[in-house]
Amino acid sequence: MNSKPKARSYTILVIFLVFLVGPILWMFVTSFKDNIAIYKIPPEWIPHKPTISNYLNIFKDKLFMTYYFNNFITAGLTTLFTIIISILAGYSFSRFKFKGSQILIMAFLSVSIFPVVGIITALYSTFKNVGLLNTRTAVILTLTAANVPFCMWLMKGFFDDIPRALEEAAYIDGCGRLSTLFKVILPLCSPGILAIGLYTFLIAWDDYLYCLTLITDDKIRTLSNGISMRYLGELSYDWGNVMTVSVMASIPLLILFIFLQKYMIQGLTAGSVKG
Numbered sequence: 001m002n003s004k005p006k007a008r009s010y011t012i013l014v015i016f017l018v019f020l021v022g023p024i025l026w027m028f029v030t031s032f033k034d035n036i037a038i039y040k041i042p043p044e045w046i047p048h049k050p051t052i053s054n055y056l057n058i059f060k061d062k063l064f065m066t067y068y069f070n071n072f073i074t075a076g077l078t079t080l081f082t083i084i085i086s087i088l089a090g091y092s093f094s095r096f097k098f099k100g101s102q103i104l105i106m107a108f109l110s111v112s113i114f115p116v117v118g119i120i121t122a123l124y125s126t127f128k129n130v131g132l133l134n135t136r137t138a139v140i141l142t143l144t145a146a147n148v149p150f151c152m153w154l155m156k157g158f159f160d161d162i163p164r165a166l167e168e169a170a171y172i173d174g175c176g177r178l179s180t181l182f183k184v185i186l187p188l189c190s191p192g193i194l195a196i197g198l199y200t201f202l203i204a205w206d207d208y209l210y211c212l213t214l215i216t217d218d219k220i221r222t223l224s225n226g227i228s229m230r231y232l233g234e235l236s237y238d239w240g241n242v243m244t245v246s247v248m249a250s251i252p253l254l255i256l257f258i259f260l261q262k263y264m265i266q267g268l269t270a271g272s273v274k275g
Helices: 003-030 053-060 060-096 101-113 114-128 136-160 164-172 177-208 209-214 221-232 240-274
Strands: none
Touching: 003 053, 003 240, 053 060, 053 240, 060 101, 060 136, 060 221, 060 240, 101 136, 114 136, 114 209, 136 177, 136 209, 164 177, 177 240, 209 221, 221 240
């Protein structure tokens, strides 16, 4: 009796899996083809003569390695600053109640509803006026500001769930406010810290529009912009290099997602419910 609904469910899951995983597998397979094999019709689903020349060419490309290094710097510093600010802001909103605090929280969260294209011109003008245009600082500050509202709200949910009695006991033992936060409270919020760290790193690693607008110097350009500027031509594309670069760009995200996605999901769902 239940065989037909199960078969229908499995069929739908397989279709979704093909749509989600298919492009990733095709990208990976294409990275081992030369351009002659790539343009064959019908296409070679499995390369008859796989080659690693695309990977060798990429590793010899100094600009690619520069883009890759810049991506780690930008995403890493953005994640670090976002975690620090979100912890302090979330703890403040959780423990210090004052008139208008809820309105202020909603004001912070409302920043996230504005589309990037609606604020990018103002950001460009602001950073140009203060002399930070075409610097990593501009991108890191922008990405941090974009991620802090959600991460702060998530951390507030974790702090709200921790009994104040633990802090009072720490005060009696002689701990100050900051030592209590870092020695007593934060160890209990490690799932939330890991969740916002992973979330911010993924967003910063994949950023395209902010970096495209605020950075024009090849020496500090990030990977997403580097791929579009260097490997995608106006009239023709070297698809072997494009797919190889895309595979290399996806590896850190795949590693993080495969090994840590369980903790990220637990942290995101727990924090959002507790708040």
